[in-house]
Amino acid sequence: MEPVVTSGARIGDRPRPKKNYLNETKGIWSWMTTVDHKRIGIMYLVGTLIAFLLGGIFALLVRLTLLTPAHKLFGLQVTAETYNRFFTLHGAIMVFLFIIPSIPGSLTNFVLPLMLGAKDVAFPKLNLASFYLWIVGAVMAIASMIIGAVDTGWTFYTPYSTTTSGTVTLMTAAVFVLGFSSIFTGLNFIATVHKLRAPGMGWFDMPLFVWGMYSTAVIQVLATPVLGITLVLLMLERVFQIGIFDSRIGGDPVLFQHFFWFYSHPAVYIMILPGMAIISELIPTFSRKTIFGYRAIAYSSISLALVSFIVWGHHMFVAGQSQLATVVFSALTFLVAIPSGVKVFNWLCTMYQGNISLETPMLYAISFLMLFAIGGLTGIFLGTLSTDVHLTDTYFVVAHFHYVMMGSTVTAFIGGLYYWWPKMTGRMYSEKWGRVTAVIWFIGFNATFLPQFILGSRGMPRRYYNYLDQFQPLHAFSTVGSWIIGLSLFMSAAVLLASLRKPADAPDNPWGGTTLEWETSSPPITHNFEDQPVLEHEPYDYRPKAVTH
Amino acid sequence: MSNHTESHSQQPESHAHHGGPKIYTANLFALLFLTIITVAAASFNFGSANVVIALAIATVKATLVGLFFMHLIWDKPVNSIIAIAGFLFLGIFLMFDFLDVTSRNNFPPRNMPNMENATPAPDSMNPLKTPAPRPLEPAPAKAEEHK
Amino acid sequence: MSTTTTDVHSHGGHDEHGEHNPYHQHHFTTMEQQFDTSKLGMWLFIVTEILLFGGLFVGFGLMQHRYPGEFIEAHEHLKQDVFGSAFPLYGAINTIVLLISSWTMVMGVNAAQTNQQKKTVRYLVVTILLACVFLCIKYVEYAHKFHDGLLPGIFYAHQSEDLIKGTHGYATFFAFYFMMTGLHGIHVLVGIGLLSWLVMRARRGDFTSEYYTPVDLVGLYWHVVDMIWIYLFPLYYLIS
Numbered sequence: 043m044e045p046v047v048t049s050g051a052r053i054g055d056r057p058r059p060k061k062n063y064l065n066e067t068k069g070i071w072s073w074m075t076t077v078d079h080k081r082i083g084i085m086y087l088v089g090t091l092i093a094f095l096l097g098g099i100f101a102l103l104v105r106l107t108l109l110t111p112a113h114k115l116f117g118l119q120v121t122a123e124t125y126n127r128f129f130t131l132h133g134a135i136m137v138f139l140f141i142i143p144s145i146p147g148s149l150t151n152f153v154l155p156l157m158l159g160a161k162d163v164a165f166p167k168l169n170l171a172s173f174y175l176w177i178v179g180a181v182m183a184i185a186s187m188i189i190g191a192v193d194t195g196w197t198f199y200t201p202y203s204t205t206t207s208g209t210v211t212l213m214t215a216a217v218f219v220l221g222f223s224s225i226f227t228g229l230n231f232i233a234t235v236h237k238l239r240a241p242g243m244g245w246f247d248m249p250l251f252v253w254g255m256y257s258t259a260v261i262q263v264l265a266t267p268v269l270g271i272t273l274v275l276l277m278l279e280r281v282f283q284i285g286i287f288d289s290r291i292g293g294d295p296v297l298f299q300h301f302f303w304f305y306s307h308p309a310v311y312i313m314i315l316p317g318m319a320i321i322s323e324l325i326p327t328f329s330r331k332t333i334f335g336y337r338a339i340a341y342s343s344i345s346l347a348l349v350s351f352i353v354w355g356h357h358m359f360v361a362g363q364s365q366l367a368t369v370v371f372s373a374l375t376f377l378v379a380i381p382s383g384v385k386v387f388n389w390l391c392t393m394y395q396g397n398i399s400l401e402t403p404m405l406y407a408i409s410f411l412m413l414f415a416i417g418g419l420t421g422i423f424l425g426t427l428s429t430d431v432h433l434t435d436t437y438f439v440v441a442h443f444h445y446v447m448m449g450s451t452v453t454a455f456i457g458g459l460y461y462w463w464p465k466m467t468g469r470m471y472s473e474k475w476g477r478v479t480a481v482i483w484f485i486g487f488n489a490t491f492l493p494q495f496i497l498g499s500r501g502m503p504r505r506y507y508n509y510l511d512q513f514q515p516l517h518a519f520s521t522v523g524s525w526i527i528g529l530s531l532f533m534s535a536a537v538l539l540a541s542l543r544k545p546a547d548a549p550d551n552p553w554g555g556t557t558l559e560w561e562t563s564s565p566p567i568t569h570n571f572e573d574q575p576v577l578e579h580e581p582y583d584y585r586p587k588a589v590t591h
Numbered sequence: 592m593s594n595h596t597e598s599h600s601q602q603p604e605s606h607a608h609h610g611g612p613k614i615y616t617a618n619l620f621a622l623l624f625l626t627i628i629t630v631a632a633a634s635f636n637f638g639s640a641n642v643v644i645a646l647a648i649a650t651v652k653a654t655l656v657g658l659f660f661m662h663l664i665w666d667k668p669v670n671s672i673i674a675i676a677g678f679l680f681l682g683i684f685l686m687f688d689f690l691d692v693t694s695r696n697n698f699p700p701r702n703m704p705n706m707e708n709a710t711p712a713p714d715s716m717n718p719l720k721t722p723a724p725r726p727l728e729p730a731p732a733k734a735e736e737h738k
Numbered sequence: 739m740s741t742t743t744t745d746v747h748s749h750g751g752h753d754e755h756g757e758h759n760p761y762h763q764h765h766f767t768t769m770e771q772q773f774d775t776s777k778l779g780m781w782l783f784i785v786t787e788i789l790l791f792g793g794l795f796v797g798f799g800l801m802q803h804r805y806p807g808e809f810i811e812a813h814e815h816l817k818q819d820v821f822g823s824a825f826p827l828y829g830a831i832n833t834i835v836l837l838i839s840s841w842t843m844v845m846g847v848n849a850a851q852t853n854q855q856k857k858t859v860r861y862l863v864v865t866i867l868l869a870c871v872f873l874c875i876k877y878v879e880y881a882h883k884f885h886d887g888l889l890p891g892i893f894y895a896h897q898s899e900d901l902i903k904g905t906h907g908y909a910t911f912f913a914f915y916f917m918m919t920g921l922h923g924i925h926v927l928v929g930i931g932l933l934s935w936l937v938m939r940a941r942r943g944d945f946t947s948e949y950y951t952p953v954d955l956v957g958l959y960w961h962v963v964d965m966i967w968i969y970l971f972p973l974y975y976l977i978s
Contacts, residue, residue, distance in 0.1 A: 161765035164775045229782045236669065237775040238765070264680050267786040271793030275917075282891035284913035285906060286797055291891075292906025297800060300688050301793065351683055355691070367691035569764075612845060619841040626833050626971075630826075633976035645972035652968045660844045660961045667774065670781045677785035681792035685799065692800055 058546065062468070062565045077166035078568060082173050083152030084466065087459075089176060090148055093139035096184075098531065100132035105490075105524040108517050111509060122507040126193035129505055133196030134213065138220050139180055141451055142309060145316035146227050146262070147176065149458050150255045152466060154231060156559035156566065157249050159240025159575040164233035168226050175223035182216035185209075195505060197306070200287040200298040204279050211277050218273045221266045224312070228262025231255055240558065243577040246337065249557045250581070253340040254319020257347035261308045261315070265351070269305035272298070296362045303354035311350040313447050315343060317454035318385055321410050324457055325389045326582045327555045328404035329396030333582045335388035342381035349377045356425050360434050368427060375425035382418050386411065401553070402476030406457030409484045410450055417445025420495065435505075438498025441491045449487055456483070456534060463538060464548030468565040471541040479534045486526025493520045556583055609665035618659040625652050761949045773951055780955045784962050787925075791966050794921070798914045798973065801907075808907025809977070815888055816879075816915070816975050826975035828879045832872050833971045839868035840964040847957040850940070850950040858940045858953065865960070866933045869926055876923055888912050918970060925963045932956045 063080045073081055106115055107128065113120045120128075155163055163169050186192055190209035194202055203210050235256045239248065276298070278284050285291040287298040326333040333339065355363055355371030363371075389411060398404065420442040423429045433439060457480075464470055493516040498504075502513050509517065551560035556579075562571050629648040637644060658664040663671045759769055766772035802809045817824040846861030887895030890913030936956055939945065945953055 165779055166765070168779075225786055229779055229786075232782055233775050233779045236778055237771060263782050263786060264676065264789060267789035268684065268793045271790050271797075275793075275797065278891070278913070278917065282893065282913070284891040284917075285910040286801060286913070292805070292910060294692075294800070294804065296691070297688075297797070300691065301797070304684050351680060352687070355687065362695075364691045364694040364696075366694040367687065370690065371687075574767075610844075610848065612848060615841055615844045615848065619837060622837045622840075623834065626830070626837065629972055629976065630830060633972070642977060645976055646969075649969050649972050653965045656840065656961050656965050656968070660840050660964075661958055666777075669778065673778070673781045673785055674788075677788040677792075681789055681796070684792065685796050688796055688800055689803070692803055 058468075059563050059567055061567060062563065063568045064468075064565055066568045075170075077162070077170055079151050079155050079163045079166065079169060080466075080566060080570075082169050083148050083150075085173055086143065086147035086151055086176070087149075089173075089180065090140050090144040093135055093180065094144070097132055097135035097140055098528065100128050100135065102524055102528060104128045104132055105521040107507075108509070109521045110518070111511060111514060113507065123191070123193060125507045126195075126505075127187075127191050130192050130195050131187055134183065134192065134217070136447075137196050137309075137313075138217050139176075139183060141313045141447055142224055143176055143220070143227070145320070145451070145455055145458070146224075146231070146255065146258060146312075147173070149320070149455070149462060150231065150251075150316065151227075153462055153559050154252060154255055155234060155238065156465075156562065156570055157252055157557050158234065158238055159243065159558045159571065159577065160234065160238035161569050161571075163230045164238055165230050169230055172223045172226035172230070175219055175226065179216045179218075179220035179223060182212060182219060186212040186216060197302060198273075198276060198298075199302075200276070200279070200293075200295045201289060203276060204288045211280055214273045214277050218270050221270045221273070224262050225266045228259035228266070231259040232263065235259075240574065241576045246340065247577055247581055248340075250322035250333065250336065250339050250343075251319045251557075253343045254315050254322060257343040258312055258315040258319070260344075260347050261312050261350060265305045265308040265312075268301065269309070272301040272305065275301070296358065299358050299361055299363075300354070303357045304351075307354035307357065308347075308350040310443075310446070311346055313451050315346060317410065317414075317451035318343065318346075320454040320458035320461070321389060321407050322385075323555070323557070324403050324407040324454075324461060325392050326396075326584070327461075327553050328401060328407065329393045329398050330554065330584050331392055331396035331582075332584055333388070334391035334394075335384070336581065338384050339388050342384040346378070346381045349374075349381065353378060353425075356430070359427060359430050372425060372427045372430075376422070378425075379418070379422060386415065386418075400477070402471075402473060402480055403457045403461035403553075405477055405480035406453050406460065406483070409480065409487075410453045410457065412484075413445055413449030413453060413487065417442060417449055420445065433498060435503055436498035437494040437502045437504055440504045441494035441498060444491050444494075449491070453483070453487075459538070461553065462559075463541070464552045465559060465564050465566070467542060468546035468548050469541040469544055470548045470552065471537050475533065475537045479530050479537060482526060482530040482533065486523050486528075486530050489523030489526055490520050491523070493517075493523075554584075557581065610659065610662060614659055618655055622652055622655055625655075759949060761951075769948065773954075776951050776955060777958075780958050784958060787962055787966075791918070791921070794914065794918050795969065795973070798918065801910050801914065802977075805907030805910065809911050812888075812908050812911035813974060813977060815883075815886070826971075828875050829971050829975035832875050833967065835868050835872050835875070836964045836967050839865050839872070840961055842868065843957050843960045847950070847953050850945045850953040851947055853947050855940060855943060855945065858945060859937055862933055862937045862940060862953075866930055866937070869930050869933070873923065873926060873930075876919065883912070883916075890916050915974060919974070922963065922966055922970060925966070929956075929960050929963055932959065 063078055067076075073085065076082065103115065104125070107113055107120045107125055113125070151163070151169065155161070186209040189212070190207075192208055192210055192213045194206060194210055198210065198214065235248070235252060275284075275286055279287050279293070283291050285293050287293045287295055289295055322333065322339055353371060353375045355367050356375045359368050359372070400408075420438070424433060424439060424442055460471070460476055494502075497513055497516050497520075500513070502509055546565075548564045550562070550564050552564075553560075558575055558577070559566075561575060625648055629645055632644050632648070633641065635641075657674060663674065762769055763772060766775065814824060816826060816829065818827040819825075820827050842861045842865045846858050846865060849855075849857035849861055883889065887893075889895065889909075891909055894909035894912065896908070933956060936953055939952065
C-alpha cells in the first residue's frame with residue numbers, strides 16, 4: 043500500500059496499473075452486460091452525445107429555415123408543417139434524450155462513486171437497466187420521427203396534442219420510458235450518497251458536485267412519476283377520449299399544463315443543477331482555493347430543488363389559470379433567485395484572490411458564470427407578471443431558456459467533459475485547441491441568442507414560421523451564430539477524439555484536484571480504488587503541503 | 592438449508608427484531624375497525640365534510656399500515672422522511688391545482704367596463720359570430736376597402 | 739492533514755467476521771449496509787409509486803370538482819343491492835381481503851426474520867390466495883360494468899335514463915374508475931408474481947435471519963398496494 047498523493051500535487055507518482063476498467067475485459071458483450079458504473083457512464087456519454095448531434099442538426103435546420111423570410115433550405119421550400127416538426131424534434135430530443143440524462147447518466151455515473159470513495163453505485167444492475175431503458179426510449183422517439191411526425195412542440199400541449207394526427211402517442215410513450223430511466227438513475231444516486239460514502243466522509247465532507255447531483259436526484263425521484271402519469275393520461279385521451287384534457291369532451295386543457303409543468307418545471311432544475319454541480323468543482327480547482335461558503339452552496343442546491351416544486355404556474359400566466367394562482371406563482375418564483383444568487387456570489391468569492399489558471403475547463407466555467415447571469419436575470423423579467431404578459435411566447439423566452447439550458451448546462455457539461463476526460467480515458471487533449479473551442483463557443487452562443495432577446499422584446503413570437511421583414515437582420519445574425527456554435531462543437535469533438543489516438547499519458551491528478559476521484563489511477567481500475575480510501579480532510583483543502591502534515 | 596432449524600418462538604439473536612405477531616394482529620383489528628367506521632360515517636350526510644372525514648380516516652389507516660406493517664416506527668428515520676416527502680409533494684401538487692381551479696372566476700379585471708352600457712363590438716371582432724378562424728391574408732376584404 | 743487509505747474495510751464480499759454470505763455483493767462492506775441500502779432504495783421506489791398514483795388522485799379530485807353532481811350519480815353504480823339498500827359490497831369485501839393479506843404478508847416477513855421457513859412459505863401462499871380472491875371479486879365487478887356499458891371514453895354505452903350518454907362527467911368518472919382500479923389491479927398482478935417468486939425461493943431455503951431482504955422489500959410493496967386501496971375505497975365507493 044502506497045501513501046496517496048497529497049492534495050495539490052500535479053503528477054501522480056504511482057506507476058500506472060496495467061489493468062484498468064477499459065481493458066480488464068474485452069469485447070462488445072463485456073460492455074453490453076457490464077454493471078461497472080464507469081462503463082455505463084461511458085455508454086451513456088456516447089448515447090447522449092449522439093442525441094446531442096441529432097438535436098443539434100435539427101437546431102441548425104430551424105435556424106437555417108429562419109435565415110430569410112423565404113423559408114428556403116438549400117434551395118428547397120420548407121413548409122410550415124416541416125418547420126413545426128423541426129422545432130419539435132429539436133426540443134424533444136434535446137430535453138428528453140440529451141440534457142436530462144446527459145450529466146447524470148454520463149459524467150455523474152462515472153464520477154460520483156469515485157468521489158464518494160465507493161466501489162460502485164448502490165444498485166449496479168438497476169444502473170444498467172436505466173441505460174437500456176434510455177436506449178428503448180431513444181429508439182421509440184426516433185421511430186416516431188421516421189414513421190410519422192410530431193409537431194406539437196416538446197411540451198405536448200392539449201388540445202392540439204390530443205387532436206393532431208401523427209405519431210404523438212408513440213413519442214409520448216417514448217418519453218414515458220425515458221422518465222423511468224431517469225427515475226432509476228436518481229434513485230440509485232440517492233441510495234449511493236446515503237449509504238456508500240467512504241469511512242470518515244460526513245455529509246458536509248462530500249464534494250459539492252455530489253450535493254448538486256443529490257438535489258437533482260431528489261427532483262428526479264419526486265417529479266418524474268407525475269410526468270409518467272400525465273403522459274399516460276394524454277395517451278388515453280388520444281386513444282379513448284376519456285375526457286380529462288380535451289374541452290370538447292368535457293376536459294380542462296389548463297389541467298394538462300398543471301400536470302405537465304409540475305414535472306417539467308422541476309425538470310428545468312434537473313437540467314441546471316448538474317451544471318451548477320460541475321461548476322462548483324471547476325472553480326475551486328482552477329482557482330487553487332478553498333470553496334467560499336461550502337455550506338451555503340450545499341444548502342442552496344437542496345433549496346433550489348425544493349423551491350422548484352412550487353413555482354410551476356409561472357409557465358401558465360396567460361394560459362387561463364386563475365388570477366389568484368398567477369399572483370401566487372409569480373411571487374413564489376422570485377424565491378428561485380435567492381439560492382441561485384447565493385451560488386453565483388460564492389463562486390465569485392472563491393475566485394477572488396485565487397490563483398486562477400485559465401485551462402480549458404476553467405474557460406468554460408467562466409463562460410458559465412457570465413451566461414448564467416444573463417439567463418438567470420432575464421428569468422426575473424419573465425417571472426414578473428406585468429412584463430411576462432408582454433414577453434410570453436416570444437423569442438425573449440427562447441433566448442432566456444437557451445441561456446440557462448444551453449449557455450449554462452451545456453457549457454458546464456462540456457467543461458466537465460474536458461475536466462474529467464483525462465480520468466475517463468487516461469489521455470490529455472490538446473490544451474491549446476481546447477481553449478480555442480471555449481472562446482469560439484462563448485462568441486457563437488452570444489451571437490446566436492443575444493439577438494433573440496431583442497427580437498422577442500420587439501414582438502417576434504416563438505415557434506412561428508413566418509416573420510416580418512424588419513426582423514430579418516437579427517434572424518440572420520442569429521443563424522450565423524448557430525454556425526459558430528456548430529463549429530465550436532465539432533472542434534471540441536475533434537480535440538477530444540484526437541487525444542484517443544495517443545498512448546495513455548494523463549497523470550492521476552492533472553489539475554491538482556482534491557476530491558477522491560483524483561486519487562485513483564487514470565483511467566481507474568475496475569473496482570475504483572486499490573484500497574478503501576478514508577477521508578481525513580475537509581473538501582477543497584488547497585493549503586500547501588507544508589501546512590498539512 | 593438444513594442447518595437452520597424451525598423454531599416457533601422469537602429467537603433472541605444478534606439481529607434485534609421489533610414488532611411481532613401480537614402487534615401486527617392488533618394493528619389488523621384496528622384497521623378493520625376503522626373500515627367499519629368509514630363505511631358507517633359515509634351513510635350520514637355531513638355535507639362537504641364527508642370527503643374530509645373519509646380522507647382523514649383513510650390517512651389514519653395508511654399511517655397505521657406504514658408505522659407497523661411497514662416497520663417505519665422501528666426503522667431508521669430516513670425511511671420515514673422519504674415516505675413523508677412523497678405525501679408532502681403530492682400535497683403541494685394538489686394544493687396549487689385546487690388553488691387555481693377554485694379561484695378561476697374570483698377576480699374580474701378591475702378596469703373592466705360596465706358591459707351593460709357598453710356598445711357591442713362589431714360582429715367581425717366577436718369570435719362567436721365569426722365562423723372559422725380568419726385566414727392569414729384577408730384578401731377580398733382589402734380589395735373592397737380600396738374602392 | 740491528508741488523505742490516507744486503509745485496508746481495514748477492504749476486500750468487499752467478506753464482513754469483519756470473515757464469513758461470506760452468498761448474497762453479499764462486493765461493493766458493500768457489511769450485510770447490514772447492504773440491507774439498509776436495499777430498503778432505502780425500496781422506499782424511494784415507493785415514493786415514485788405514491789406520486790404516480792397521486793397524479794391520478796389529483797386528476798380525479800379536480801374532475802370531481804368540475805362535475806360534482808355527475809360523479810355522485812355515477813358512483814351509485816358501484817354499489818350493490820344488499821337487503822334492499824345500496825351498499826358498496828364488492829368494494830368493502832375487497833378492502834377487508836386486502837387488509838388481511840397485508841397482515842399475512844407482515845407475518846410472513848416476521849417468520850422469515852425468525853428463521854421459521856415453513857411458516858414463511860405458508861403465510862406467503864395465503865397472501866397469494868387472498869390476492870387472487872381480490873382479483874376475482876374485481877373481475878365480477880368489472881363484468882357488471884362491461885355489461886351495463888359503463889366504460890371509459892369512446893366505449894361509454896350506458897343506455898338508461900339516469901346516466902345519459904354524451905353528458906360530460908359520467909364517462910370521465912368511469913374512465914378514472916377503470917384507470918385507477920386497473921392500475922391498482924396491475925400492481926396486484928405484479929405482486930402475485932413477486933410473491934410466487936418468494937415462495938419458490940423460500941421453499942429452497944434461501945431466507946434466513948441473516949438474509950431476508952427480498953421478503954422484506956416485497957412486503958413493503960404489498961403494503962403500498964394495500965395503502966393505495968385504502969384511499970381508493972372511500973373516494974370511489976363512499977363519497978356522497
